[in-house]
Amino acid sequence: MSANPLRRVAEDLLAEWRGRGSYPPGPGDLSVSRTRQMARDPLPLLLGAYEELGPIFSMRLLHTKVIFMLGPEANHYVTVGHPENFHWRESSLGDLIPLLGDGLLTVDGDYHDRARAIMLPAFHREQVEAATAAMVAEAEAALAALRPDSVVDVYAWMRRLAMRIAMRALLGLDPDDGGNGALAAENFEAALGFFGIDFALRLVRGPGSPWRRLMASRAVIDRIVYTEIERRRAVPDSGRRDILSLLVEARGEGGERFTDTEIRDQLTTLMFAGHDTSTSTVTFALWELAHHPEALARLTEEQDRVLGGAPPTIDQLERELPYLDMVVDEVLRLYPPAWIGPRRAVRDFEWGGSRVPRGAYVNYCSWASHRLPEVFPEPEAFVPERFTRERKAALPRGAYVPFGGGKRICIGKRFGLIEVKLVTTMLLQRLRPDALPGRTMTVRQMPTLSPRGGLKMRLRNRA
């Protein structure tokens, strides 16, 4: 797929022309307001179309028709039933490739499956357990820096904490060394900023443009990552547990290893995929708990009883805090950070009574699927009790997909869940989140769900 925006538009129009006559029903006129609404507040648009047109529909966004498939069966079809009908790489999020390169997110087919097999051991339980030491130390330090009863932008606070955890656990860099750790974090934040700006601005090239700034940040990140790879290749140390070291050592079944470029691409992808997602989940959890004192009380009672004030271990987080699991599940239902599953159809297929032509943009969408009243009654309400073990097991397959599914299911699921649960627990052991009077929260959707403009809350001393 071309990185030249004009060529991209031409390719899209050609693909749509080839598939003419085979798109599912839906508004096909050019509409600036629809495109705008998709960028600012997509949920009502998607749920309205679902109500009117059913679980598969198309709509023109910008210059091109985009197909949405919503609901449990659609999610299952795309992720588990027929993933071979789709590619991620040529999807609407293909413009991540200039930053991420060919990491797990942006590759497909055999190459994806082989790379994933090489990477999986780096995400096994014992590796995540090794990372929890960095998580606890970083969370302690971040909490110690908070003044009780002060007003804090909890989103910015958690974002910085998640970045520091990523630097240590993924890259093995010390964010306090004043050198590469801090520089990598700063440039990664700057690079991510590109994907939050308006689509039109993202198309601008030339000196001073956001694109040039993205490329400059990428160059700094690359230099740091390549230096670290070289260092590890020069002096192998099997005691290192950071993901970069594990990827340098990793071998496939036939003994094949990642090249330096492959490691760079995989790591940048992990930093991208794992940073905003955990940040937003903790932030949304604090927001919902501040508005649901009964859930907060039940949660703190559980943690006091099980942990008695000590930081949680991975065992406790995975097995002994069931109400915490329910709260996090419900937060991820209401606000699944990676809310859209972008794909491109690579062959013609039929689903739900509609034809889908090869070359069409197709998205599944956890956010909209999690808000269907026939699957989750009173979908807007925050009700952790929906996720008791029995009720969760009774959900239809594909109904609840905050981590996707099938062979592309989030590889960092365990890492992300442990990070979210650990930070939330340690914060609530000391502080109580309170919403500021009159403060409302709206959700920004690109590149992942987050509270628009950050989220200031008062953190009161729990004692």
Ligand code: HEM
């Ligand atoms: C609460 C935290 C997280 C959530 C909700 C989340 C969600 C998701 C979702 C929905 C997908 C699938 C997208 C699709 O089908 O198109 C995904 C894929 C992925 N995630 Fe996560 N994620 C989280 C944390 C992390 C972390 C911490 C990492 C890495 C350290 C990570 C790395 C990845 C990667 C590499 C993929 C691509 C997997 C593949 O295609 O094989 N994620 N994530």
